Amino acid sequence: MELRTGAEGLPKSDDDPAKAPRPTLETGGTLRFSEFEFDLRRGELRSSGGAPIPLRPKTDALLRQFLAQPGRLLGKEELMAALWPASIVTDDSLVQCVGDLRAALDDVDQQLITTVPRRGYRLEAVVARVLDSAARAPAGAAFAPPRPVAAASPGSRKADAVAPTPVFAPVQAPAPTPRQSSEASVPRWPAVAIIAIALLIAGAFVTQTRRASSPVHIDEAIAARATIAVMPFAVSNDEAGLRNSADAVADEITAQLSTRLGMRGIGRAATAAYDSSAPPLARIASALKATSVVTGRVSRSAAGGDALAIDVQMIAVDSGEVVWARHFELPAAGFAGGASDVGQHVVNAVRSRGGKLDNPITAISQGSVDPVDLTLLGWNDLDRQKSVVDLRRARGRFEAALRSDPDSVIALNGVAASYAAQNKDLVHGLTAEEAIEYDRAVERARRLAPNDGTALLIWGEWQMVHGHAELALPAIEASNRLVPSYTNGHVLAARALLMLGRTEDARAEADRAVALGQGQGDSRRVSLAYSLAAEADLMRGEDGRAFDLARRGVVELPSNARAHAMLAAIHALAGRDADARTEMGEFLRLWPTATVARYDELSRPAEPAVLARRERLYAGLRRAGLPER
16 A cells, blocks of 8 residues: 655646646635535535535645635645645545545535546536625636536546636625516416416426336335245243244344345334244235244254254245255354354344245346346346346346336445356456446445445455555454345455455354355355465465365365465465466466466455465466466
8 A cells, every 4th residue: 555645746747736737715705516505705505405525624724725726636645745734645535535535525426526546536617706795706806617527528537528618707696676666567376376287287397207207216126025024933842041032033033134135124022912833924925924934933942952943934925835844953052153053043034034045036137128127137147147148137127126226225235246146257358438337336325324244345345455454453353243144345354354464263263264154155256266275275384275275166166276386386385286277277277367467366365474474375376387477
């Protein structure tokens, strides 16, 4: 991560502040831009209705920078030097400050403050000074901001396109029109009546239009399709300890369902009225709008001791079919952690409807244009992805859904996840334009739902792509606390920990991912977790264990290129050159353009000490025949 201090290292280009005029805002007054006004003297931002919008000091300072130079690209270094002239800060401080300002301006689409990747930011608005009749703009106060064009020409970047510079003119209220004499006046009541009638007609038209095209709320509609009624769990006897344990498990399941965007859990307080040995599914569906019911039983384990036996099943309300069932044995010691595990398995069962992924999807036409259907189909494409074609089809569906509901976090997460998966594709990867769209989708999803587990994971992976494992890990860990059942969350945590050199913790996260993935039948992520665990062991000098784990990764998913690379490196380090060349040949078949330099390009450690610990891996890859560059 590059640190900046003062004004050193400012860009020497056409955007260089040394070459561009730097107008001042010290003259006071009020500036109008977009639908906002900013009182320079009071430091007050106001909405179109006049309501004040609070700003932090740094956010205020950043807004002043943009207002002084609207339409001009302000470089990152320039802004950091202006906002933190005597401090050492990173890019992340600026990103946070820009995010705060966008939130204040409700700029969720980043249309007002646009990002030019790897360069800086631009205010896309015409700024005008607002004066009352008693004030005039002082000499030299006016300046000419470039104005963005409405649409960029084909093949050009919208963010870089600007129109001719307009004249910066004070905005004044029009002078009042002198009242005409009574002799020259015309009766006004017919005009007033006509206007009133027109307004009534227009109002009726708008009301009718709104009723005819009510807004689509994709995330709420998806949750309505996955509303789970968790019944009170039965117990084998009236023992108080069993009753408490049964309630704790049911409550844990409900809590974990409630953390998942697109799911809705109904707890036992509401379902107790329908509790019976055979839950009345029709009544539950009618009264609680539930689509599935979870029931369970807690008893003492037949194995004896303090262990408890827990049986859980999920029933589809529409068919009465038991779509998922599982038996758990939990020790009394550490019961809370075991109850959390049960909740995780139930959440995953809800997501896949008990592993029967086709059940909720087959009822949806592949040609459906319904935005909710498109979102569900898109995630199904991601779950079953086999090629970049699947990723692009999923992305197209998400983007079509977002045209109906731009604020759907589930669809936005899907767009970002499709780009993240394509970014890992060893052959195709992302184009420059796709990388920009990836950035936009990640930022917008996190801004709309900063505490959503999926958005946190995607943002964390995005940070690792940019080499910031130290920023990625807290976000990923927060996601894993919110939704411990995400297999991918533990895979990403293992990757971040490896980048930071914490091999023992990385191995533990990889082991957790394997356990969860095997329970869900997720061979792809299980294989990846084995590869990460193998890399952790190799960095620790435990080559034997690393070899065994890499081999398991290949068995789980033969197309796992990194697992083949690990086997090739370990064979080479042990002097088994023929075996090393065989595995390297398979690796290069899967990743024809691979080199030692590119091996870690998506998750390269930043610390020299961590890179030194991976040198044995690189040495093994070289000896097995992988080109350096």
